Amino acid sequence: MHLFLKNLIPRLKQYSTELSRIEQLVDKTWLHTDDYNNLISYRFLRDGTLLITNNGIVEEGTFVYLPPDSLYLKFGEEKRMFSQNFIINGILVLQIQSRTETPFILYDPKVVLDGDVQGYLKSLFLQRQGLDLLDKTQNFYIERFNKLYDNIGKTVYDENFEPVSAASISLPSRYIEVVGGVVKKELFKTFLQSEDGILEVRSYDRYTIAEGDLVFVDNQPAEGSFRFKGHADFKRIDVMGGVITSIKQNWDLAIAVSLLIATVIVVVALYALLGH
Structure with missing residues (x-):
């Protein structure tokens, strides 16, 4: 038993x-x-x-x-x-x-x-308790896992349904740290294809990559400048000690996309006007 x-x-x-x-x-x-x-x-x-x-x-x-x-x-x-x-x-x-x-x-x-x-x-x-499986490998469970937003402060249980004292949990889309039985840190993962290989970025914001976010290559903290060719958002990301220190945006592509959107809006407006 x-x-x-x-x-x-x-x-x-x-x-x-x-x-x-x-x-x-x-x-x-x-x-x-x-x-x-x-x-x-x-x-x-x-x-x-x-x-x-x-x-x-x-x-x-x-x-x-x-x-x-x-x-x-x-x-x-x-x-x-x-x-x-x-x-x-x-x-x-x-x-x-x-x-x-x-x-x-x-x-x-x-x-x-x-x-x-x-x-x-x-x-x-x-x-009955509203617990969801959090990590199949370690048999960890969490109170009603939120797939859209963070789960800070929620209790994490082990396979015996005892609160987990401390753990680092790496999921396909998130990285979670548990201290004293509750989620203390939750980072959202994004994988970027740079010219030097695939980067795993762990962000504090689900939708934005910013300075201060963590970067890993092959599960190790990244180091150096990573360039991107044809990426919608970035030309270069500079990383020191596994932390993003600066981001060079791909303004050329961003401007082109903005102009395209503006053109579409104008065309739709003219079409609506001529239709009247």
């Missing part, structure tokens, strides 16, 4: 139904896979009978619900008292009273079709 389940279950309880609604428990089959990979079924009958089936062998016992949240089970020589019990979307969670180990979990096979309880609970938690 993974650590993330121990972290998940207390958080999922806020979305659960207490066992006081006993109709959710009885007259259905609940399955549990034990430590030896045996699939054991439990069926709680309305008259208090408990039927436990393991490899075709049936053992009969009893169960009693004790308000507000205790369940007493008796089968063979075994007598167990479970507390802090709840049901959530086809999952039955039973915690042995006064014990701290991972709860005893059963599932409804009509809901959890593939029997992957951990995967099902994980998906349910992500949906």
Whole structure:
């Protein structure tokens, strides 16, 4: 049982139904896979009978619900008292009273079709908490990832759903630094084809490359002057210590584009005027 389940279950309880609604428990089959990979079924009958089936062998016992949240089970020589019990979307969670180990979990096979309880609970938690996968490689998750704007201040969780203490995350379009569990820095990536090779620019502004932005070549801080041939915006970018120190705009092309736009506007205006 993974650590993330121990972290998940207390958080999922806020979305659960207490066992006081006993109709959710009885007259259905609940399955549990034990430590030896045996699939054991439990069926709680309305008259208090408990039927436990393991490899075709049936053992009969009893169960009693004790308000507000205790369940007493008796089968063979075994007598167990479970507390802090709840049901959530086809999952039955039973915690042995006064014990701290991972709860005893059963599932409804009509809901959890593939029997992957951990995967099902994980998906349910992500949906209820509004968490998105941030980095598949490191299994990091974030609160409602914003694809258009920055995510500064949002909490980042690891695969066990614990806040990430510190991390550097390189995504295809962004670079994110996490400190103390939250996003402290987020830079937007742009890839430019210079005459000397491809530059990776990490900008503070999503739409603008400016002095002070970071530049990398082959994942290393860039150094020198990089020229561009036929680029719409730049003729040259000067970089020192991986930081842009100056940008020479491609004014010739910019002016040509502006003139073209102005010409189009004039033509459209004349066409509209002559049309009247």
